[in-house]
Amino acid sequence: MASRTIENYLKQLWLQQQESRGKYVPMGKLAALVGVTAGTATTMVKAIADSGLAKYAPRAGVRLTRAGEQLALHVLRRHRLLELFLVEILGIDWSDAHGEAEELEHVISETVLARIDLLLGHPSVDPHGDPIPSSSGTVEAPELCSLAELQAGSKTAIVRIMDQSAEFLRFAQTSGLVPKAAVVIEHNNPQAGAISARPDGKPPVILSMAAAAKFLVRPCPTAGKQRRKRS
Amino acid sequence: MASRTIENYLKQLWLQQQESRGKYVPMGKLAALVGVTAGTATTMVKAIADSGLAKYAPRAGVRLTRAGEQLALHVLRRHRLLELFLVEILGIDWSDAHGEAEELEHVISETVLARIDLLLGHPSVDPHGDPIPSSSGTVEAPELCSLAELQAGSKTAIVRIMDQSAEFLRFAQTSGLVPKAAVVIEHNNPQAGAISARPDGKPPVILSMAAAAKFLVRPCPTAGKQRRKRS
């Protein structure tokens, strides 16, 4: 099977492809994500491409093949199920779960994974709201908008958080901006470059647009409303 | 810290030293336990000795230093807590738990281990009855005798099983010879080279002396009884 190292490259590649809508991922980007030098990434990617898991275009970048995507999704499934397991069953801190899962995802067996999945009741999202790929290697991520896109006065609920760093998650938790939390937008003036959001039963939180964009919510402003607004 | 590989060498070394009462472990033995060639073991052991975790005497063998023992015990603690966790919490088969734990023991963090320990209620033995070293690196294994040493008619209870192989454990389980099971010795004629033991509520099981020796029990024949028998 694929080594730990290769599993990591594939996973990062998949995640990055989501961001960049399937475009070729540049070497420098991949190298940074995996945490190696660009030269190392080039070497590894050529090996990965040789084994049929990715397509490599010199100086353009890399893209996963179907087989590569499948493998990446299996790693991601392990990762996300483990995160949820660590938080729900073992009571590990939300902000630490990601790091712990990074290690475990490469050594957990199918058998153990199946038990975890069962114990958690075949969950569909991890503690950050990220969808858990199915065991057959499919994911559906619903289209969501972010806190930054909501007008003052809107009521919505956090669904997903697009930042796995322990610091950001700690901030999100103490602010009350966790998945399933109800939130009211108090101020959102585009000129100000920041918004104020009030989680249910908590004091309002000021967020830069960049930070607000990391919180995906539902419901969104309706298409109708948006259209009316634009016209 | 120590690599996975080195952790494995140390663990096997510790286990073997228990068997051989602290004597130097010969290279061939260690190599077989770790699953490498003797040449590889020699190379690794020299490196381990250089880092102060073991004492290496060419052509005589290896022995752990105090530091090496400590490290080995931490690995063993992880291993045994994980085994119990896999069986108790995840419902993994008894006979599979050992193999699964072999992998996990090298990647589990102190934090996760502490949660597992807590969840299990700070247990003192793993599913095979092997004692779990404390977090400060101490183990006490009570002196036990084996099924093979009991006379016909004795009643006792299985405490520990000295074989981790999945096949043997499957056999033990289907026979009802599991830790805590009450057992009556029905026949034990030294000339026959085999005994018959009946677990509570199960049909009797025939065991070779070698197999019977793998089941450690309590209570043992009393010293008094033994003396009387010998005289």
Added chain:
DNA sequence: TTAATTACTTTGAATAGTCAAAATATTCTA
């Protein structure tokens, strides 16, 4: 006490993964 067997060590080579630095492209800027 020599010879044979067995155990152990050494040597040379291989693999996976990595980095630093040099060489090459590409893109951006003026």
Added chain:
DNA sequence: TAGAATATTTTGACTATTCAAAGTAATTAA
């Protein structure tokens, strides 16, 4: 469009771990 700046690839080297095979020591047997 000629540099300059930036990104990528290549090269050479290094670490950790392994094996096979050759060499060496110790033990056993005759």
